[in-house]
Amino acid sequence: MARYVKDLVLNKPEDFVTFIMNDYLQKNQFVVSEWKGEPAYRTGDALIEGYKYLKWSYENGTLHLEAWMKSTFGKEMGLDGFVGALQKKPYREGIEQLFHVLEQAIPEVGMNEMTGQQGMNGANGQPKSQPVPVKTVDNSGAATMALVFGILAFGISFLSPLLSIILAILGYSRARIGMQSALKGRAKAGRNFCIVAIVLSIILWVTNLVLTIMVR
Template sequence: MARFVRDLVINQPDDFVHFIMNDYLQKNQFIMADWKGEPAYRAGDAMLEGYKYLKWFYSNGALHLEAWIKGTAGGEWDLDGFVGCMAKKPYKESLEQLFVTLQQPVPLPQGMQNPQGAQGMPNPQPIPVHTVDNTKAATMALTFGILSLVFCWIPIVSIIFACLGISRARMGSGSSKASQAKTGRILCIVGLVLAIVLWIANIAILYI
């Protein structure tokens, strides 16, 4: 088993940890799936960026998280090393941002000091916390989309940019810059198609 494993003592309230984790999973489009009979969250696709998997649990103030990528032969890849780095790097960066977010100071609910009603029942207000921010991924998706179009005449370069952009576009689709992520994804797909068409055309010309 080759997985990225992180055990992190954060001593945060259970509801806070579950809120941040569920927010991260939703923004990065993870869904509950099956990995060889083992329940795990999955994101990505089989063709362009590959499948990313994640498992986690929180108990007694400690977070245990496991993350991996489905390898080309169907096995597990951890998030280090050169092979598969185009998928590994953004995934690991998003997890590092998640760990920072989980360790933020949690303010006390202000409403607990403002009792209301005849019996003096407290009226707690929502606690503002920072969540995972994928706006950078949305901006990068747009940048990679433009580059994939600019370099479509160099197919392999364009395909690399397109794959990088599509991965970032998925991550950025749940951010405040979702429109940029969507535009970037469209540009990446167009650049990818053009690169493949030109690649096939170049091969055909060589054999004519």
């Protein structure tokens, strides 16, 4: 399946786009890597979430972004379709939030008036420009969802191990993202619940299978 490709017309300053993109990459724990010799950013893991890849560029006011995942067999996998849907959904949601942040209106930058106070002027006596407040990617929602999925996964592990594992995978992927938010503690608790739920579900699943074979 072809990778996800988006060309978003922004017509924003390059330093603004670079700042938002670097903030997104840092909060989602992307690292510089490569995909079959092609430079790209990578995040995730091979066991639960799967590896997620991203590359971007910004030219002539247009952001070009490509995103994909690594399939179980090491092939490129897009962000649509049923296969790997549990891992794809939070990744796609995060990218859509990124686009929303990039499309925000940038406030006009005003200049401080000459007041004569020390520290108010910049070089050569010129007034300093005020910092521009902009909205960045917020992963607090992911932290909350991680805790919710983690508690549900743990609670249902005794009744339905398979459903518990599905919920735990959803929670774990969001916990990693939420670890870079203001609700880090909530994300960490959710991650722990998810890990315990996965281990417990596997133990119960195997135990049930062994008992079934023994009865027969």
